[in-house]
Structures are given as structure tokens and as C-alpha cells.
Amino acid sequence: MYNLLKGKKGIIFGALNEHSIAWKTAERAKEEGAEFVLTNAPASIRMGQLEVLAKKTGSQIIPADATSIEDLENLVEKSVEILGGKIDFVLHSIGMSVNVRKGKPYTDPNYDFTTKGWDVSAVSFHKTMNVLFKKKAMNNWGSIVALTYMAAQRVFPDYNDMADNKAYLESIARSFGYYFGRDFKVRVNTISQSPTPTTAGNGVKGFDGFINFSEKMSPLGNATALECADYTISMFSDLTRKVTLQNLFHDGGFSNMGVSDAVMENFE
Ligand SMILES: NC(=O)c1ccc[n+]([C@@H]2O[C@H](COP(=O)([O-])OP(=O)(O)OC[C@H]3O[C@@H](n4cnc5c(N)ncnc54)[C@H](O)[C@@H]3O)[C@@H](O)[C@H]2O)c1
Numbered sequence: 308m309y310n311l312l313k314g315k316k317g318i319i320f321g322a323l324n325e326h327s328i329a330w331k332t333a334e335r336a337k338e339e340g341a342e343f344v345l346t347n348a349p350a351s352i353r354m355g356q357l358e359v360l361a362k363k364t365g366s367q368i369i370p371a372d373a374t375s376i377e378d379l380e381n382l383v384e385k386s387v388e389i390l391g392g393k394i395d396f397v398l399h400s401i402g403m404s405v406n407v408r409k410g411k412p413y414t415d416p417n418y419d420f421t422t423k424g425w426d427v428s429a430v431s432f433h434k435t436m437n438v439l440f441k442k443k444a445m446n447n448w449g450s451i452v453a454l455t456y457m458a459a460q461r462v463f464p465d466y467n468d469m470a471d472n473k474a475y476l477e478s479i480a481r482s483f484g485y486y487f488g489r490d491f492k493v494r495v496n497t498i499s500q501s502p503t504p505t506t507a508g509n510g511v512k513g514f515d516g517f518i519n520f521s522e523k524m525s526p527l528g529n530a531t532a533l534e535c536a537d538y539t540i541s542m543f544s545d546l547t548r549k550v551t552l553q554n555l556f557h558d559g560g561f562s563n564m565g566v567s568d569a570v571m572e573n574f575e
Pocket residue numbers: 320321322323324326327328329347348351371372373374399400401402403427454455456499500501502503504505506507508509
């Protein structure tokens with residue numbers, strides 16, 4: 308490939324199985340010469356598939372519930388130890404809504420579920436950066452990316468409270484990104500990805516209709532998980548050093564469309 312990440316060290320959250328965006332990113336990071344630690348929630352690791360990725364990429368796995376500061380401290384300390392130096396890139400690829408899982412409507416959620424989903428999907432990004440910041444664990448000109456979805460800006464009814472969680476996540480990227488840029492020259496961005504058939508994606512009610520609609524609306528078509536991995540690699544590389552505090556749409560053009568010929572055909 309291009310050796311874009313040669314000599315760089317990273318932490319990759321959220322590879323659950325081969326469909327995961329984080330899984331594809333780990334494979335691409337390895338191809339580009341990076342070394343990294345893989346992490347996920349203990350329950351997700353017990354499902355067993357992460358071992359396959361670890362073997363394939365020569366990586367170690369450190370379990371961490373991303374809502375636990377204690378787990379995150381252990382993760383960051385061990386990663387620096389294993390990788391033999393500070394961190395150059397971090398991927399936050401985590402999302403979960405208990406209300407979606409339990410079929411609660413947006414207008415009448417269980418608020419304990421709301422709080423849990425917000426903690427996992429959004430505040431975990433703040434907690435991760437808090438630990439990295441306090442421990443001064445990032446190298447200068449490092450890059451931190453979290454994945455998000457356009458429901459943070461526009462209404463997609465079945466995305467439920469994940470829309471609010473993503474809006475919060477994107478705001479954290481800007482707010483924390485200021486301090487990370489000022490003190491460590493580290494950039495922080497979110498990538499707003501097309502609907503993608505992963506475990507999390509398929510958990511959204513009406514996902515099939517959703518992904519087909521988006522495909523028809525986007526002049527370039529939906530972006531795949533592998534294409535998202537490629538874009539993320541470019542954000543970890545030295546070619547994007549002055550991009551920070553941004554929400555970057557990676558969606559084949561969907562976010563700027565009003566309507567397309569392919570969609571109009573259904574109404575004529
Ligand atoms: N699939 C899509 O359509 C789509 C579109 C835009 C953005 N995204 C975002 O991409 C990211 C990755 O999702 P994906 O589509 O690859 O699905 P995925 O289901 O493969 O990944 C979600 C990951 O979150 C992890 N996770 C959940 N709770 C956790 C916790 N407490 N601590 C640590 N990890 C935890 C899961 O174990 C899993 O690995 C998410 O932020 C998601 O919202 C997905």
C-alpha cells in the first residue's frame with residue numbers, strides 16, 4: 308500500500324466482527340505499517356471474534372468498558388507499555404442505545420436506558436480523551452477520530468436517541484479538540500459515515516429501507532465500511548495534520564442532497 312502509518316502506534320476501539328468499521332480500519336492500519344492495541348467491552352470480547360483480528364494483525368487485546376475510567380486508565384497505561392511509546396492515533400468506534408435495543412419509542416423512552424446509551428455512545432469519548440490528556444499519552448501531531456451519523460443534524464425517526472447521542476459526541480470532539488490542539492497539537496474529528504450493514508447498523512429499525520434510500524440519494528452511492536476505513540487512515544496519516552474540530556461527511560454526497568432522479572422516479 309502507501310506506508311501512510313509507518314512507525315505509528317494506535318488504539319482501536321470497537322471491532323466486534325469482520326463487518327465492523329473498526330475491524331476494517333485495523334486491517335487497513337496494519338497494511339499501512341501501524342502497530343496498535345485492540346480493545347472492546349469484555350462482553351464483546353467474550354464473543355471470541357476479536358482474537359482472529361488480533362492474530363491477523365499481530366496485536367494484543369486489552370479489554371475496556373469505555374464507560375469506566377478505571378478500565379480506560381488501565382488500557383492507556385498498558386498500550387503505551389506494549390507499543391513502547393506514546394500513542395499517535397485513536398479510533399472511537401462505539402455506539403449502543405438501550406432504548407433502540409428494547410424497542411422503546413423516541414417519544415417515550417426509559418430514561419435510565421437513555422442515560423446508559425448516552426454514556427456508552429457519547430460520554431465514553433470524553434472519558435477516553437480525559438485519560439489520554441491527563442496521562443499525556445498522545446504524541447504531538449497525533450489524531451483522534453470518532454464515528455458518527457448525520458442524524459445528529461437531520462431527522463431520521465428510527466435512529467431514536469442515538470441522534471441525540473451523536474450530536475453530543477460531535478460537540479465533545481470540538482470542545483475537547485480545542486484543548487488537545489492547544490496543548491499537544493493533537494487533532495480531534497468525527498467522521499459521519501453512510502448507513503453501513505454492521506451489527507450496530509442492522510440494529511436500527513427499518514435499516515434495509517434506510518440504506519437503499521441513501522444509496523439512491525447519494526451521487527456516489529453509500530460509502531462502505533472499507534471505504535470508511537480508508538478515509539480514517541488518511542485522517543491518522545501525516546497528510547491531514549491541520550484538520551481538526553471538524554465533522555467530516557463520508558457519505559457519497561448524501562448530506563448535501565435535496566432529492567435525486569432515482570428517488571423522484573418513485574413519485575412521478
Ligand atoms: N453502521 C452504520 O450504519 C453506521 C453509520 C454511521 C456511524 N456508525 C458508527 O460507527 C461506529 C461503529 O459501529 P459499527 O457500525 O462498526 O458497528 P459494530 O456493532 O460492529 O460496533 C459497535 C461497537 O461498540 C462496542 N461497544 C458497545 N458498548 C461498549 C462499551 N461499553 N465499551 C466499549 N465498546 C463498546 C461494541 O462491542 C462494538 O464493537 C459506531 O459509533 C456507530 O454509531 C455506524
